[in-house]
Amino acid sequence: MKPFTHDIDWHETVIHIQDLYKSFGDNHVLQGVHLDLHRGENIVVLGRSGTGKSVLIKIIAGLLKPDSGTVRVLGQDVDQLDTAGLRDLRLKLGFCFQHGALYDSMTVCENLAFPLKRNEPGMTRAERDRRIDLVLEAVGLAHTKNQMPAELSGGQRKRIGIARTLILRPEIMLYDEPTAGLDPITCTEINNLINEVQGRFKTSSIIITHDLTCAKATGDNIAVMKEGRFIRQGNFNEVFSDGDELIREFYDYNFIQ
Numbered sequence: 001m002k003p004f005t006h007d008i009d010w011h012e013t014v015i016h017i018q019d020l021y022k023s024f025g026d027n028h029v030l031q032g033v034h035l036d037l038h039r040g041e042n043i044v045v046l047g048r049s050g051t052g053k054s055v056l057i058k059i060i061a062g063l064l065k066p067d068s069g070t071v072r073v074l075g076q077d078v079d080q081l082d083t084a085g086l087r088d089l090r091l092k093l094g095f096c097f098q099h100g101a102l103y104d105s106m107t108v109c110e111n112l113a114f115p116l117k118r119n120e121p122g123m124t125r126a127e128r129d130r131r132i133d134l135v136l137e138a139v140g141l142a143h144t145k146n147q148m149p150a151e152l153s154g155g156q157r158k159r160i161g162i163a164r165t166l167i168l169r170p171e172i173m174l175y176d177e178p179t180a181g182l183d184p185i186t187c188t189e190i191n192n193l194i195n196e197v198q199g200r201f202k203t204s205s206i207i208i209t210h211d212l213t214c215a216k217a218t219g220d221n222i223a224v225m226k227e228g229r230f231i232r233q234g235n236f237n238e239v240f241s242d243g244d245e246l247i248r249e250f251y252d253y254n255f256i257q
Contacts, residue, residue, distance in 0.1 A: 012039040020069035031228035042205045044219030051225045053208040062086045094170035098177040102149040135163040155186035173205040191217035
């Protein structure tokens with residue numbers, strides 16, 4: 001069973017950001033951001049806490065309005081969309097939150113069924129069950145279907161969070177610190193899963209992180225953010241190939257030799 005049937009144009013720009021500015025009072029968070037995400041690509045936005053990474057994805061999703069600049073997602077100018085337009089667009093975006101954002105009072109199956117019942121009310125129970133089985137199998141947790149979130153490890157909760165995002169078949173995935181708080185082995189498992197999702201579901205992704213290991217493992221391209229702007233973009237080797245002081249500072253911060 002193929003999760004998606006849409007044709008893939010690998011040259012298509014699915015997110016286009018140009019001259020993006022956003023401030024909160026005297027706090028100038030984004031200061032002229034440029035970014036293009038292409039179909040099927042993983043871009044890692046790498047930066048320390050407080051550099052504007054999470055504000056960027058909130059603007060992409062229409063949760064915050066920019067002060068100025070262009071933010072175009074799947075061909076639509078986000079800040080020009082009305083409420084209905086934003087709702088339709090968000091159904092094509094998958095949000096993977098840092099802490100999984102599962103409902104503790106629901107089983108894994110009920111957590112996965114919830115977005116389907118809300119957004120695809122005409123779906124039959126049999127089709128809903130097939131969709132749930134598909135995404136659980138994709139994240140390697142079919143056996144957890146009837147468990148409660150409290151019975152899961154941190155890594156399993158992350159995987160179920162990704163499964164719940166995938167269940168609506170988004171075209172774009174937005175990962176917010178996907179490896180935060182996890183041990184090194186589980187981090188590797190989550191990094192591998194992000195790549196598996198990209199390959200199997202043909203998603204385009206923006207991965208927000210301060211973890212260099214995650215960036216190297218998952219990013220087709222890396223955009224390093226400092227003080228509200230990108231100071232370097234390219235693949236991992238291009239970004240970290242020279243002795244630029246600002247880049248080296250971030251490299252050393254991650255304790256990777």
